[in-house]
Amino acid sequence: MEYNKVTAETIEELRRIFGERNVLTEVEKIEPYSHDESGTQFKHMPEVVVKAENEDQIAQLMKLANREHIPVTPRGAGSGLAASAVPLHGGIVLAMEKMNRILEIDEVNMVAVCEPAVVTNDLCRAVADKGLFYAGYPMSVEESYIASNVVTNAGGSKVVKYGSTRSHVLGLECISPTGEKLVLGGKRRKETSGYSLLQLMIGSEGTLGIVTKVIVNLMPAPGVTVDLLVPFANFDDAVKASSNIIRTTKVYPVTMEFMDGFSVRETTEYFNLPSLPAQDKAEAYLLFTFEGKNQEELDELAEKAGTACLDMGALDVFVASTKTESEKVWKVRTSMPDCVTTKYRHMLAGDVVVPRSEVAEFIAKTQDVMKKYTGLKLTFFGHIGDGNIHPNFLDTLGEYTDEEWLKVAEQAYGEVCMLGSQLGGTVSGEHGIGLGKKTVLRQTLGEYPISLMKGIKKVFDPNSILNPDKIFDLEQ
Template identity: 45%
Template sequence: MTHRFQSVTHEDVAAFRAILGEANVIFADPDRLAPYGTDESGHGHAASPEVVVKPQTAQGVGLVLAHCNRQRIPVTARGAGSGLAGGAIPLFGGVVVSFEKMSSILEIDTENLVAVVEPGVVTNDLCRRVAEHGLFYAGYPMSVESSFIGGNIACNAGGAKVIKYGATAAHVLGLEVVLASGEILQLGGKRRKDSSGYSLLRLMVGSEGTLGLITQATLRLIPQPGPTADLLVPFASTEDAVAAVPRAIMASTSMPSAVEFMDKLSMDHAMAYTGNHIALADEAEAFLIIQIEASSKDMLLDAYRPAGEACMEAGALDVFVADNPWASEKIWSIRRNCLEALRGIDPTVEGGDFVVPSTKIPAMMAFVRELSVAYR
């Protein structure tokens, strides 16, 4: 492939070491560079970076970017490398800026209900820390245990709780971003309303490191929701499962915090992979996982019963209720491990999302089945 970028020279490496310190620059060490050349997009997608840098401050990021910009060296940002679209793979070589050393939760502001974090904070670590203050961070991609907040923002990650709380963009109130020139921008901040002018903040969310590198984020927190129940609902057909979704939502007293669909193939493999088995798995063709929140334990039954009844009226084979953390985790570990389970059978499985209106899911699943028969 021809391109207009320059390769990294020994002078460039010396400049990076002068900016960041010897220990924060990896060069000419294939074994240590290799892990920064892939992500979870699968199919053996990989490209080795020439250098990996691990800045610890926005100023360090700025000096590295300004140098690369002057020398026309390509730069790829990297969070935890859990992305499914290859965004963290340094296709043109050059420099990978890894945010693994910018991993501090700088502030949990219980008055303004925000958290200020560096981009390398693992999503679940933030969730746990704010929970200690009775607060909740509603971003919840299925990679929550490994992905970084910076990566979530750069991908505008969705996840199980999108239906109620929205994708990551809904939780980002402010960003510190370093541009290719090295300039450091402050966008938004600790305020809930910010509607004047163009939203550069919103433009940055989901831009996958192409417009600037995120070095700090101010995130919206909300009070910790009350106890939850998870309904695992098997159906004899995809059509029945899909038709049950609006009925279960409308029957619920508040919006379910998660509604997930799983087909039989994914369920079978994820059950085998996790060792968690559920009843009626043989008879069912499709499954819904519906999570309902209640204001207190006493209210939980009243909160989830209408959704369960609506599912039964819509043709569910049964409704299994998980109303304690152990039982809930059993269900969610099946859902979270779908991709790994399928890759256990075939490592080339592509792990991407495709999105259709929910009414189109039966037609989409029929098409997927046709493809899987044709290419078996």
């Protein structure tokens, strides 16, 4: 698809809509909007960045962009790992960062109403102050925005018990790609009123509309929690234990995370963090959080799970009994993605999800397939309780050029995705498809589902203006 360039007249019009201070054109100011956390290999410079302060400006922008045939890419905090906020065809980046107010915490309906750029953990903290709980919790919770969590259907560490972001969204307000206002869902809790455009918008990666307001479900805050860190001398034992623990204990954790020994060592060294217990012997860890109504119930859950882990070959079970101990352990887990994205120039954060019963086989087959790729290190950490174990491909030797890396990473990831798909999985559990996984999505889904998605895109966005060529290529 060919697009028109942003002209001096367009910039003038953008300044009229957004105000002088909200239109950026200088290279050093727009460069940070050219990539996300997936790395610079997918970098594309925008021609101009605009910062929206209200939905009217966004509606006017979309009308202008359609008239001038200029692409628009919405952008949240830029923490995405699929390059879905990268302005592939240049054009206009629509930065949401200024629309960042929590508009309402409605304790009667148990919902929060937010502007799009509320940082997710700010919301979690604000509702916690009222004894409430928002269950969405990606590991990027301190930086990513609530609307982006919605359009990426973000997962995170609490999915095993509470589900992905989709499970918590009750309503959205959006501006359509053609500049119309859409109100989807609301504070109500049920709806069977035609096709659910609300559900379609969730996970649409900024291709079907621009979210200007989000209504999320809140719950009463859980009583008490405890974290268990369980080291295993052997990678396979940890993976097998993870598949069996819920079945054998009938205990549902809030969190069941996996960390391989390499990732733990890299992260503690790179960020100079205190070592985890048994770090010299452990090749893998499971990290659990349990919630209970009171301490007695919690102790019972921890005892049951700890004993089951020991029966399945764990080296030991460490109970983080204080907030400081918990934070120390979680700091290592939450810093892992930052370690791989900042330490290595080339990395690909894989995101395959398989049924929990297939995780062990998926990992074993993946390790097997990877043997033929020289200079490419494979590490694993992630949300093993959801079967969403992130295989991370790292150029540890730094020997690949950008071009070579893209080729080899795409090929290796393609193979891993096919393996996942054959085991009943899918190519992305939470990061989305964006730019890097388009080919493998088509290969694993087949042409017909992609053709339906293209048809939907065409209905919402007849001129292909909003975030074009993400998820699938429009003209392929």
